[in-house]
Amino acid sequence: MAGRGEKTVRAVRRPEVRLPQLAAYDGGELEAEGDYDGLEFADADWAGQSARGARFMDCAVRRCALDETVLGRARFIDSVLSGVRGVGTDLSQASLRDVEVSDARLGGTQLHGAVLERVVVRGGKIDFPNLRQAKLRDVAFEGCVLVEADFAGAVLERVTFDDCTLTRVDFSEARMTDVDLRGAAALDIARGIDRLSGAVISPAQLLDLAPVFAAQIGVRVE
Known part of the structure; x- marks a missing residue:
């Protein structure tokens, strides 16, 4: 939590995604190590496909199904993902830089070991995201629901959670710098x-979390 005399946390540097004129993707299956530049993927079914190690630059992915889609080690740069859905x-x-x-x-x-830099996650609901050992820098969560998010061992620097619902979140062994939880x-x-x-948390949040803090240091409250 913020130390005595600290006035504020450093602000998140947000992405400024300005997509060029996009070309519609031809509808073929994704390819591992594929290189996708300036494309719009709309209403595609990527279920079970693999694009491990692929690069998406200046792309828009809209309303696509991502059930069991393999995007491990993929890179999303200056791109937008809107209305995507899927399980597993x-x-x-993966690496997400300047992404909305x-x-x-x-x-x-599965986002374990992923790197997120200048990313905004706005709206929607993400159940059981695995962010173990991930690195988040300049990430803003806004108005979203995170159910049992696992940040164990993650590094969080300049991260905010404005108007978000965080349920059963796990911060075990996480390292935090300028993480603002007050807006949750x-x-x-x-x-x-x-x-x-x-x-940094708010006074009201401190009161809500008091039983957890007490249990952590072995204090009984009767």
């Missing part, structure tokens, strides 16, 4: 309450 999407060790994600409906998404609509920390050094 593999984005392990809006209204996603995802479950069991609901904050339920299942594990890792001791890792909030480097984060």
Whole structure:
């Protein structure tokens, strides 16, 4: 939490995505190590496809189905993902830089070891995202629902959660710098309450989390 005398946390540097004129993708299956530049993918079914190690630059991915889609080690740069949905999407060790994600409906998404830099996640609901050992820098979560998000061992620097609902979040062994939790609509920390050094919470949140803090240091409240 913020130390005495600290006035504020450093602001998140947000992405400024300005897409060029996009060409519609021809509808073929994705390819591993594929190179996709200036394309719009709309209403595509990528279920079960693999684009491991692919690069998406200046692309828009709209309303696509990502069930069991393999995007491990893929790179998304200066791109927009809007209305994507799916269960079991593999984005392990992927890189997202200058990316806007809006209204996603995802479950069991694998993002362990991923790197997110200058990313906005706006709206939508993500159930059981695995962000273990991920690195998040300048990431803004806005108005979204995160159910049992696993940030164990992750590094978070300049991360905000404005108007978000965080249910049973795991911060075990996470490292935080300038993480602002004050704007969260609901904050339920299942594990890792001791890792909030480097984060700032509101007085009301402190009261809500008091039983968890007490349990952490072995204090009985009767």
